[in-house]
Amino acid sequence: xxxxxxxxxxxxxxxxxxxxxxxxxxxxxxxxxxxxxxxxxxxxxxxxxxxxxxxxxxxxxxxxxxxxxxxxxxxxxxxxxxxxxxxxxxxxxxxxxxxxxxxxxxxxxxxxxxxxxxxxxxxxxxxxxxxxxxxxxxxxxxxxxxxxxxxxxxxxxxxxxxxxxxxxxxxxxxxxxxxxxxxxxxxxxxxxxxxxxxxxxxxxxxxxxxxxxxxxxxxxxxxxxxxxxxxxxxxxxxxxxxxxxxxxxxxxxxxxxxxxxxxxxxxxxxxxxxxxxxxxxxxxxxxxxxxxxxxxxxxxxxxxxxxxxxxxxxxxxxxxxxxxxxxxxxxxxxxxxxxxxxxxxxxxxxxxxxxxxxxxxxxxxxxxxxxxxxxxxxxxxxxxxxxxxx
Amino acid sequence: xxxxxxxxxxxxxxxxxxxxxxxxxxxxxxxxxxxxxxxxxxxxxxxxxxxxxxxxxxxxxxxxxxxxxxxxxxxxxxxxxxxxxxxxxxxxxxxxxxxxxxxxxxxxxxxxxxxxxxxxxxxxxxxxxxxxxxxxxxxxxxxxxxxxxxxxxxxxxxxxxxxxxxxxxxxxxxxxxxxxxxxxxxxxxxxxxxxxxxxxxxxxxxxxxxxxxxxxxxxxxxxxxxxxxxxxxxxxxxxxxxxxxxxxxxxxxxxxxxxxxxxxxxxxxxxxxxxxxxxxxxxxxxxxxxxxxxxxxxxxxxxxxxxxxxxxxxxxxxxxxxxxxxxxxxxxxxxxxxxxxxxxxxxxxxxxxxxxxxxxxxxxxxxxxxxxxxxxxxxxxxxxxxxxxx
Numbered sequence: 001x002x003x004x005x006x007x008x009x010x011x012x013x014x015x016x017x018x019x020x021x022x023x024x025x026x027x028x029x030x031x032x033x034x035x036x037x038x039x040x041x042x043x044x045x046x047x048x049x050x051x052x053x054x055x056x057x058x059x060x061x062x063x064x065x066x067x068x069x070x071x072x073x074x075x076x077x078x079x080x081x082x083x084x085x086x087x088x089x090x091x092x093x094x095x096x097x098x099x100x101x102x103x104x105x106x107x108x109x110x111x112x113x114x115x116x117x118x119x120x121x122x123x124x125x126x127x128x129x130x131x132x133x134x135x136x137x138x139x140x141x142x143x144x145x146x147x148x149x150x151x152x153x154x155x156x157x158x159x160x161x162x163x164x165x166x167x168x169x170x171x172x173x174x175x176x177x178x179x180x181x182x183x184x185x186x187x188x189x190x191x192x193x194x195x196x197x198x199x200x201x202x203x204x205x206x207x208x209x210x211x212x213x214x215x216x217x218x219x220x221x222x223x224x225x226x227x228x229x230x231x232x233x234x235x236x237x238x239x240x241x242x243x244x245x246x247x248x249x250x251x252x253x254x255x256x257x258x259x260x261x262x263x264x265x266x267x268x269x270x271x272x273x274x275x276x277x278x279x280x281x282x283x284x285x286x287x288x289x290x291x292x293x294x295x296x297x298x299x300x301x302x303x304x305x306x307x308x309x310x311x312x313x314x315x316x317x318x319x320x321x322x323x324x325x326x327x328x329x330x331x332x333x334x335x336x337x338x339x340x341x342x343x344x345x346x347x348x349x350x351x352x353x354x355x356x357x358x359x360x361x362x363x364x365x366x367x368x369x370x371x372x373x374x375x376x377x378x379x380x381x382x383x384x385x386x387x388x389x390x
Numbered sequence: 391x392x393x394x395x396x397x398x399x400x401x402x403x404x405x406x407x408x409x410x411x412x413x414x415x416x417x418x419x420x421x422x423x424x425x426x427x428x429x430x431x432x433x434x435x436x437x438x439x440x441x442x443x444x445x446x447x448x449x450x451x452x453x454x455x456x457x458x459x460x461x462x463x464x465x466x467x468x469x470x471x472x473x474x475x476x477x478x479x480x481x482x483x484x485x486x487x488x489x490x491x492x493x494x495x496x497x498x499x500x501x502x503x504x505x506x507x508x509x510x511x512x513x514x515x516x517x518x519x520x521x522x523x524x525x526x527x528x529x530x531x532x533x534x535x536x537x538x539x540x541x542x543x544x545x546x547x548x549x550x551x552x553x554x555x556x557x558x559x560x561x562x563x564x565x566x567x568x569x570x571x572x573x574x575x576x577x578x579x580x581x582x583x584x585x586x587x588x589x590x591x592x593x594x595x596x597x598x599x600x601x602x603x604x605x606x607x608x609x610x611x612x613x614x615x616x617x618x619x620x621x622x623x624x625x626x627x628x629x630x631x632x633x634x635x636x637x638x639x640x641x642x643x644x645x646x647x648x649x650x651x652x653x654x655x656x657x658x659x660x661x662x663x664x665x666x667x668x669x670x671x672x673x674x675x676x677x678x679x680x681x682x683x684x685x686x687x688x689x690x691x692x693x694x695x696x697x698x699x700x701x702x703x704x705x706x707x708x709x710x711x712x713x714x715x716x717x718x719x720x721x722x723x724x725x726x727x728x729x730x731x732x733x734x735x736x737x738x739x740x741x742x743x744x745x746x747x748x749x750x751x752x753x754x755x756x757x758x759x760x761x762x763x764x765x766x767x768x769x770x771x772x773x774x775x776x777x778x779x780x
Contacts, residue, residue: 001405001644001648001653001730001732002732003730003732003734003735005734015391023413254391257391258391263391316771317733317734317771318732318734319734340391340393342391342392342393342708343707344393344395344707344708344709344738344741344742345393347737347738347741347760348734348737348738351734351737351741351760351764352734354764355764355767355768355771358768359768359771365761366760366761366762366764366765366768367757367758367759367760367761367762367764368757368761369757370737370741370756370757370760370761370764371755371756371757371758371760371761372756372757374741374744374745374756374757374760375756377745378745378748378749378756381706381707381745381749
């Protein structure tokens with residue numbers, strides 16, 4: 001009977017409206033009914049990607065869209081710079097190597113953002129770099145990388161693309177694709193889009209589509225030109241994940257009615273509240289200098305086994321947060337702010353963390369973190385005239 | 391996109407498992423399939439009522455079952471003692487008067503439990519009292535009345551029944567019908583049973599069934615003898631609320647697997663946590679001497695308009711609590727603990743109340759109430775070997 005609270009940085013909770021939409025009897029995808037949904041959905045995605053380019057919809061996880069970026073725009077032996085500051089930066093490198101690209105690994109300390117000067121230096125020294133591959137928000141370290149500044153570097157070069165994994169960025173905080181000049185932008189259904197996993201999204205700039213024309217790498221399922229052609233006919237090249245796209249129609253309407261700006265503000269407020277609560281509890285932040293609004297990473301106190309801690313949070317308190325991956329395994333927890341997560345999810349998470357910390361022998365005063373979070377979260381509740389009482 | 395938290399003392403939240411069960415295509419009620427469900431359900435209800443008597447299932451709100459008690463066991467002109475310490479005590483009196491009974495109103499200050507000596511005195515002075523009508527838990531005042539002691543008084547008399555409205559009591563805290571000698575016990579679907587409103591339950595002792603034989607009051611839909619006969623055939627006299635009974639099968643299994651004792655403990659812990667949090671915030675309890683584990687009533691500080699306060703909690707914070715009724719209107723709030731409500735619902739409610747109080751100009755420190763609640767709620771999380779860490 002225990003209630004469950006899902007605060008991992010993806011998959012995120014799905015709003016009941018979308019769950020209900022997806023529970024309707026399945027419809028066929030080669031019908032005017034589906035095409036009408038798809039047409040609405042593709043326009044909605046353009047608003048969130050802030051682009052006039054097509055946003056292609058793939059039936060895959062985000063990694064599929066990452067792979068499609070590499071296999072559709074590059075060629076064997078192409079030199080690419082990979083910002084390697086976390087598990088997902090590393091994934092860019094692994095995908096590129098799998099396709100025979102020449103990877104320049106730009107290592108960044110986990111928990112830090114890449115420095116623009118370092119990227120600039122590599123681009124100048126190496127010459128002939130065909131792409132800079134980076135995360136807008138590196139989920140494993142809860143860091144935001146300076147995408148806008150990176151786009152200024154790549155924008156000056158005709159022979160180099162900026163390829164951005166925005167899986168935990170798009171819809172979380174502003175990443176205006178066209179305005180900033182991002183060449184490839186990717187996202188997935190199970191983060192800010194509040195859906196179950198199973199869909200990924202990818203948009204390419206004109207410059208990137210030019211690269212596609214010259215790319216000779218093998219591909220079939222992830223053929224972006226084919227998808228673009230199908231999108232023009234309000235459908236997908238292969239069988240679409242019908243119910244997820246119906247759910248997508250629902251969440252896009254929800255996002256539209258809430259307002260993207262309000263969602264950005266909400267995520268930022270939740271992130272700040274969590275950061276402040278952690279500090280009030282004497283805990284160190286994983287990404288103190290460039291924290292993401294998608295999720296907050298927090299170092300656990302010395303001597304607490306992160307595996308046991310997240311297990312206790314989940315099994316005993318019903319609260320699912322993420323632990324650390326690879327070198328951070330057992331040392332941190334990550335608390336999500338994006339999608340269908342709001343004020344009281346943060347209150348619940350911090351309150352559960354306080355109770356679990358106490359159980360694990362860490363001496364804190366109950367309510368200290370929650371109280372600090374409440375101060376920040378209160379800013380989201382501006383009194384409307386007439387109901388502020390006394 | 392705002393999340394909603396339902397903490398009114400009925401209707402209470404419905405577990406997702408039960409919602410899903412009730413969303414299945416409707417089945418016909420005169421089928422072996424339905425009878426099998428009904429047979430399981432009637433046995434489950436006996437366990438929660440702690441009785442070997444039949445627990446009849448009516449398609450009505452709790453008031454319907456209250457009316458059926460009066461119309462099936464009494465006669466015109468019968469003298470009944472009504473414990474009048476809240477809106478629902480008053481309802482016993484109004485129903486009795488509607489059927490021409492002679493009501494002895496035993497007024498009890500709202501927020502206090504009835505005193506056994508007072509009941510005893512009336513029974514002795516009046517003579518010939520055919521029934522004592524009382525609430526196990528008076529929802530409007532969050533008070534528990536001393537049912538066990540009352541049963542000792544009525545148990546000694548062959549001519550007097552103890553008729554207990556346990557709508558917010560049965561399944562909330564122990565009310566062992568047979569052991570205590572309660573003659574009529576009533577409950578409803580939308581409280582501890584965690585279902586939508588629409589079902590009520592009623593069980594009668596042998597002594598009460600004897601009264602039914604002699605009762606001449608008019609009744610048709612609420613004919614308990616007819617229902618008893620149908621129950622023997624695993625069905626109801628009139629069309630049952632099929633989907634609610636399917637949901638009932640689900641919640642009864644959930645209650646069985648959780649254990650009634652664990653549920654009683656949970657409710658008691660949530661009640662204590664709320665009481666302690668209120669006191670830590672300097673708020674007075676509505677029922678300081680005999681508080682119910684079903685819900686906690688709290689006086690709002692002077693100068694705060696309860697109507698505006700509960701509206702702000704609901705519209706701005708998404709948290710629904712109940713306000714006061716009749717003489718308590720605008721002066722109190724009531725926070726539920728029963729059914730599908732657990733630790734973090736209480737944390738959410740208290741945290742929202744703190745934030746709303748601050749907005750309404752009441753000077754409190756954020757986290758003070760939450761922190762106190764966490765201390766009490768932590769008692770529910772006994773470390774299991776191996777996961778208490780360090």
